[in-house]
Amino acid sequence: MIVETLRLKNFRSYESCSVSLNPGMNLFTGANAAGKTNLLESLVYLSLTRSHRINDDSQLIRHDAPYAEIACRFHDGIDKEIGAIIRPDGKTLLLEHQPVRKSSEFVGLLNVVLFAPDDLGVFTDAPRTRRRILNQEITKISPKYLAALTDYQNLLKQRNSLLKNQNVDAGYLEVLDAQMIQKSIAIIHARRAFVKGINRHMEARYQTLADDPLACSLEYVSCIDLADEDIETSLQNLYFDSRQRDLENHVTSIGIHREDLVFELDHRNVTESASQGQKRMVMLAFKMALLQFIEEAVKKKAVFLLDDVLSELDRSRQEKLIELAGSQCQCVITATEIPTFLKGSSLTEFSIENGTIETKNGGTR
Ligand SMILES: Nc1ncnc2c1ncn2[C@@H]1O[C@H](COP(=O)(O)OP(=O)(O)OP(=O)(O)O)[C@@H](O)[C@H]1O
Ligand SMILES: [Mg+2]
Secondary structure (H helix, E strand, C coil): CEEEEEEEEEECCEEEEEEECCCCEEEEECCCCCCHHHHHHHHHHHHHCCCCCCCCHHHHECCCCCCEEEEEEEECCCEEEEEEEEECCEEEEEECCEEECCHHHCCCCCCEEEECHHHHHHHCCCHHHHHHHHHHHHHHHCHHHHHHHHHHHHHHHHHHHHHCCCCCCHHHHHHHHHHHHHHHHHHHHHHHHHHHHHHCCHHHHHHHHHCCCCCEEEEEECCCCCCCCCHHHHHHHHHHHHHHHHHHHCCCCCCHHHCEEEEEECCEEHHHHCCHHHHHHHHHHHHHHHHHHHHHHHCCCCEEEEECCHHHCCHHHHHHHHHHHHHHCCEEEEECCCCHHHCCCCEEEEEEECCEEEECCCCCC
């Protein structure tokens, strides 16, 4: 898909702005705090219906403004217009100017993959962060996954509140377990397919980008042994074996809400021995594999957003990243200044200053 125009009103530092993007490479330059990440955040918001930086949407509304508005026209075979109106008490999502009631019908209409410097925290953060990546990315390609996950989370809440009782109704517990197992089967299948899909591309991306022959992969640490063919029986055994402990501890100790992902380089967890540069390459390789995975799954190319990544890379890696990303999909890149090797190349350059965006060369349509 190709983002054609993006319009912001009272979104973060932007009072009112509109940009037309190039179908290829777009570079936004600006000083620190100019509003570069804010711009990318607006596209992430339309993709996920949430910001990648904060949980409280009201922070997205420009100070002293009543509400914020994002509108985007993009092409994915046909022209589409989507938008969001963000008020302190909630948001309205729009498709062709009509409200969309369910987020699940909106998430993934515009598909973006963001790489931001903070992403390196994913390796060391608690498993919850890595599960969020799993859930977020699979949700973008499968509304059914979101439905199964939401049902599971509701059942988990019911199970945990049941376990708080002094006398637990064993029959009810069994009913909940059976329902949770059914939802877990769908979730585990989807997570396994996701990791498999990523692993088809991640190592080659790492080796090309980093010019390093090491093995690079993603491992799915499931609550069951994935070598077992019969997922349902494995889950039944798992729930049966942990029931007594859960009754004693008054909480659900096992299940898909405790699963994890491990990023591996040279067959080791990247947190163990990879350098900062290698970690950055692993994360970039993951994001690029994600672009390919999305394209295979939904037959549409996502838009790649690269926030302030070039300055962290040496020249040859910068060039490789631009070459690879540019040949794969539409890219929106931010930087504090234009890298010398990009000067004069076929990209559209924008500068951001005082909340306004100007096109610096004539490449826009
Ligand atoms: N709700 C808001 N209303 C007005 N201004 C805001 C709001 N939220 C953030 N800002 C302003 O946006 C600016 C930060 O923008 P942003 O994070 O996009 O900068 P950046 O160009 O990415 O900078 P850096 O190069 O340091 O990453 C800050 O000056 C901040 O005060
Ligand atoms: Mg920034």
